[in-house]
Amino acid sequence: MKVSDFFQGVKEVQVGGPKIACSFKLFGININITETIIISWGIVIALTLLVLFLTHNMKKKPVKKRQVIAEFLVETVDKLVKDTMGKRYKSFGPYIAALFASSIFGSLVSLIGLRSTTADYSTTLSWALMSFIMIEAAKIKADGVGGYLKSFINPLNIVSEISTPVSMSFRHFGNVAGGMIITTLIYFALTGLSTALYCDIPIFTIGLPAVLSLYFDLFSGFMQAFIFIMLTMIYIASAKTEE
């Protein structure tokens, strides 16, 4: 049996970036509407509907379960923000919640067969840039413009500042994208195994991928989202206490 026979059904496996739905030019910049953008719109719409549903018709005395859930979510985020950043950063609650929700749902859409938005480096990079802007703003607010610029006398500080968003975005992207690649490879291999054993139906793809998906999609997706918001909060909060 030759190796080429082993991959009888699927000759080669390819993991690419997000597909482009359409593209247009705006102010000379080529804007692509990619798979990622469409899925993230879907996530935003779904989350908005979910929030509207949860907080619809709230009463002083909670009569509906969904109100209890909404209150629980808000209180959990508030507590997390308060414990990690301190009381004065209470207004960061919505940002942290939105970041966490976007990240975890972006990773979890792979469960329904869509491409994870977080497996696109542009997505994690833009979140990291947002957090980076907030971190730098917090630093400028804490030290003043002069004090902030003074910290760059040591050029290593510039590297350290820039490495923050880069490491944050690559960590998140790498975990999700790596998981996606491994899942694809496993599928490929199992399909190949089924074909090699003269099974037209790839029966080996039942079972093992589900277990792996539990780790790569659920656990990893949750962990990365959590790490991302924790790092954001810690960096913002530490801007003031570093003095």
Added chain:
Amino acid sequence: MLEFLSIDIGTIIFTICNLLILVWVFKHFLFGRVYKILDERQNDVSETYAKADEAMEHAKSLESEYTGLMEGAKEESAEMIKAASKKAQQRSDEIISDAKNEASAILAKAGEDVEREKKRAQNELRGEISELAVLVAQQVVEKEITEADHERFINDFIENVGDLK
């Protein structure tokens, strides 16, 4: 299809916009609404507490008021009893002294009566004795004596009898 590891400006712009929209949605429709409800509930709770405190204060003031009233009533009743007993004492004293006075008045009147009776009896006795004496004298002396002599004799006798008495 884009490269596996690519940076796409369009995606970055849209992702940031999506994130901002989501932040706005969360802020207004999740956190804002929940905070409002929580605030209302907090207000309710503090209102209830304030009401309870107020009721407590009211009850306390009523209690002190009633205690004061009770004490006043006690004092008043004690005073009333004291006054009543004093009045009764006075009344009994009065009655006793009245009775005493009356008794002494009766006694005095009785004494007077006795004296008057005595005097009347004396006068009666005096008349009878004088008649008797005249009779006795007429029989003893058996002689005519003047009216003047009679008179003298009788008076002397009576005076003697009075002295003897």
